[in-house]
Amino acid sequence: MAEREAVKVIVRCRPFSEKEKAGGHSCIVEINKELATVAIHDPRENADPPKTFTFDSVFDWTSKQMDVYNRTARPIVESVLNGYNGTVFAYGQTGTGKTFSMEGIRDVPELRGIIPNAFEHIFSHISLSSASTQYLVRASYLEIYNEDILDLLSPKAGKLELKERADVGVYVKDLKTFVIKDVEEMDRLMTFGNKNRSVGATEMNARSSRSHSIFTITVEARGGEEEGRIRAGKLHLTGATGDRLKEATKINLSLSALGNVISSLVDGKSSHIPYRDSKLTSPASYNYDETSLLCNKPKINEDPKDAMLREFQEEIKRLKQQLEAAEHGGSMVEGPDGQKVQVIEEIEEIEEIEEMAQEVEREKMAILEIKDMEESQKNKLLEEVETRARELEEEREARHAVANKLAQLEEKLLVGGVSLLDKEAQIQLEMAQKAAELEEQKRKERELQRELEDHEETNLQIEEEYASLQEEKEAKTRKIKKLWNMLVQNRSEIKDLQEEHQREREDLLDTIRELTRELKLKMLTINSFVPDEALAMLEENAEYDEAAEKWKLLHVSHAGNNIRGKRSLVSGQVSVELDDENNVWDPLCMFPDAYLSYDVLLGSEVKKKRNASYISILISLSNGTGSENGNLSDFGWGRHRCFVLWMDFETHHYSKILCLNNESIHLGQITNSTTQVGWGGMGCPGCWK
Numbered sequence: 001m002a003e004r005e006a007v008k009v010i011v012r013c014r015p016f017s018e019k020e021k022a023g024g025h026s027c028i029v030e031i032n033k034e035l036a037t038v039a040i041h042d043p044r045e046n047a048d049p050p051k052t053f054t055f056d057s058v059f060d061w062t063s064k065q066m067d068v069y070n071r072t073a074r075p076i077v078e079s080v081l082n083g084y085n086g087t088v089f090a091y092g093q094t095g096t097g098k099t100f101s102m103e104g105i106r107d108v109p110e111l112r113g114i115i116p117n118a119f120e121h122i123f124s125h126i127s128l129s130s131a132s133t134q135y136l137v138r139a140s141y142l143e144i145y146n147e148d149i150l151d152l153l154s155p156k157a158g159k160l161e162l163k164e165r166a167d168v169g170v171y172v173k174d175l176k177t178f179v180i181k182d183v184e185e186m187d188r189l190m191t192f193g194n195k196n197r198s199v200g201a202t203e204m205n206a207r208s209s210r211s212h213s214i215f216t217i218t219v220e221a222r223g224g225e226e227e228g229r230i231r232a233g234k235l236h237l238t239g240a241t242g243d244r245l246k247e248a249t250k251i252n253l254s255l256s257a258l259g260n261v262i263s264s265l266v267d268g269k270s271s272h273i274p275y276r277d278s279k280l281t282s283p284a285s286y287n288y289d290e291t292s293l294l295c296n297k298p299k300i301n302e303d304p305k306d307a308m309l310r311e312f313q314e315e316i317k318r319l320k321q322q323l324e325a326a327e328h329g330g331s332m333v334e335g336p337d338g339q340k341v342q343v344i345e346e347i348e349e350i351e352e353i354e355e356m357a358q359e360v361e362r363e364k365m366a367i368l369e370i371k372d373m374e375e376s377q378k379n380k381l382l383e384e385v386e387t388r389a390r391e392l393e394e395e396r397e398a399r400h401a402v403a404n405k406l407a408q409l410e411e412k413l414l415v416g417g418v419s420l421l422d423k424e425a426q427i428q429l430e431m432a433q434k435a436a437e438l439e440e441q442k443r444k445e446r447e448l449q450r451e452l453e454d455h456e457e458t459n460l461q462i463e464e465e466y467a468s469l470q471e472e473k474e475a476k477t478r479k480i481k482k483l484w485n486m487l488v489q490n491r492s493e494i495k496d497l498q499e500e501h502q503r504e505r506e507d508l509l510d511t512i513r514e515l516t517r518e519l520k521l522k523m524l525t526i527n528s529f530v531p532d533e534a535l536a537m538l539e540e541n542a543e544y545d546e547a548a549e550k551w552k553l554l555h556v557s558h559a560g561n562n563i564r565g566k567r568s569l570v571s572g573q574v575s576v577e578l579d580d581e582n583n584v585w586d587p588l589c590m591f592p593d594a595y596l597s598y599d600v601l602l603g604s605e606v607k608k609k610r611n612a613s614y615i616s617i618l619i620s621l622s623n624g625t626g627s628e629n630g631n632l633s634d635f636g637w638g639r640h641r642c643f644v645l646w647m648d649f650e651t652h653h654y655s656k657i658l659c660l661n662n663e664s665i666h667l668g669q670i671t672n673s674t675t676q677v678g679w680g681g682m683g684c685p686g687c688w689k
């Protein structure tokens with residue numbers, strides 16, 4: 001693996017579907033496999049000349065699944081097996097062939113996609129490696145659906161959280177991983193996960209734009225040349241549609257966990273790699289150059305904190321010792337030089353359980369044969385013997401349980417050199433390896449071809465030394481033609497870039513305008529209606545959660561209606577009720593949807609401790625017409641959906657009011673309000689004077 005590895009971009013173009021053929025559509029894509037270029041022809045009249053894009057590799061509609069695997073995924077899986085992290089990310093519009101390329105058709109060997117081929121590759125690598133290496137293969141499967149992270153292998157677990165820790169990097173908390181011992185188990189796990197995806201097959205198209213799943217395989221290896229060390233590589237297999245990836249490019253994407261996930265995928269550490277605002281996330285292929293510039297410095301994961309192999313090996317060792325000790329009596333202790341010393345505790349334990357069982361049986365028979373013994377004494381003796389027999393049986397079962405557990409664990413721990421594949425798969429693998437070598441050869445040829453093209457440019461310059469005027473004219477005409485073509489192409493590319501840039505700019509400006517408007521409203525509300533001390537209290541109690549990218553209010557369970565509870569409005573008429581206990585008019589009785597804000601909630605506290613004199617009450621009306629709110633409409637209230645009232649805490653008189661709806665905000669002082677007359681003298685300051 002190279003020191004610095006660029007993200008590789010590989011394009012595959014699928015064949016026309018029957019429907020597309022029947023529809024008489026023409027092909028606008030021209031693929032040059034040698035040069036790894038894709039040219040797009042604009043089918044409209046008088047259109048610009050075709051645009052050509054260069055990639056690391058391109059595949060046309062005749063490409064075979066195995067060729068795609070060999071050139072795209074094989075090198076990544078190889079590095080994962082050496083302890084690096086790698087991702088195969090299929091990206092494209094819906095219906096472009098992501099599922100076909102990633103999964104393919106399982107039952108037809110030559111149509112199997114990247115995922116089943118990767119499974120085979122991993123287990124065949126293990127069976128071909130040295131017998132001194134032990135492996136542990138694990139898998140997890142998650143889905144990002146409507147911004148929630150769900151465990152497809154533990155569907156009842158609900159929403160999971162994305163976390164970050166200095167020692168293990170970004171991870172999904174409580175995501176289940178399963179230890180896998182062969183290709184069939186891996187297949188079964190994936191099929192089980194697929195069944196748990198959020199939307200069924202009938203809604204495939206709708207689903208793919210909202211749901212995005214990531215299958216992760218962790219391969220841990222210990223032994224070989226690097227004896228004690230554990231190398232742990234992670235392979236992430238995933239696909240996404242254009243919409244979803246585009247979504248991730250938006251600034252306002254605090255909700256999208258995808259960006260974080262991608263960055264964690266890349267090297268498993270810190271989310272500070274700014275992939276989210278990088279061109280990697282742009283769907284436009286002319287950002288190819290920038291995309292290639294985006295390099296990782298891959299490194300082997302040695303002895304990572306989340307490795308499980310050592311625990312497995314230690315547990316197996318412990319169980320073996322336990323069994324050995326039980327067989328020989330006493331327990332086993334390991335000396336500092338690694339020599340095992342057996343500790344014999346009681347001499348009786350040396351006897352084999354089987355022998356003891358026979359002895360018990362003999363004793364039982366002997367007791368039954370004694371003639372001159374009272375029945376009760378005989379029974380007592382028999383009971384004692386049976387108790388011993390039971391104990392022996394329990395011991396035998398316990399030993400079986402340990403042996404079973406040991407067998408299970410040993411089965412999961414894979415040892416290099418043990419063939420996990422059948423003959424046919426082995427042959428296929430060898431062929432694949434040969435094909436991969438051939439591919440590498442071809443890649444080198446392509447590179448040479450490109451270099452040759454570059455030399456052409458230089459040649460043109462050399463031709464400047466001409467033998468005759470005629471030759472000079474011809475050469476210059478050729479040069480002008482070539483330059484002219486380049487100019488036209490560049491112009492059209494600049495135009496595209498400008499348009500894209502302009503669209504992004506407008507998107508950003510829209511977002512900024514929207515945020516500013518929202519901010520202004522929030523500031524107005526806060527400045528006018530939240531008492532300073534309440535604001536200070538809120539600020540003091542607010543904490544920013546970096547992982548969730550959200551502000552969180554502490555003690556929020558004590559807030560607002562959580563404490564007070566909602567009361568219902570007497571239908572058809574505004575009625576004001578006296579809260580007998582406190583002898584005040586309770587605004588909650590008047591508005592069913594009134595929400596007491598954070599400072600009220602600690603109202604009594606605020607009053608006692610801080611001696612505050614105001615509360616603010618946020619009221620939102622579900623019915624904008626006012627008709628259900630009795631005479632509210634008479635005072636112009638019905639037009640508004642939300643009110644903020646400011647109440648003197650001591651006198652319970654309302655002194656300020658803010659009414660707002662989508663179009664207008666009205667703010668006013670209440671001069672004649674008393675709680676005694678309820679709302680009679682009060683209306684919206686903007687609509688009713």
Ligand SMILES: Nc1ncnc2c1ncn2[C@@H]1O[C@H](COP(=O)(O)OP(=O)(O)OP(=O)(O)O)[C@@H](O)[C@H]1O
Pocket residue numbers: 013014015017061092093094095096097098099100101204205208241
């Ligand atoms: N290389 C190919 N050769 C033959 N058929 C293909 C190829 N690629 C895709 N197809 C076919 O084209 C259709 C659409 O492909 P597929 O379902 O893989 O698209 P997709 O990108 O996964 O779509 P979505 O995002 O909606 O899930 C399928 O019928 C598939 O069998």
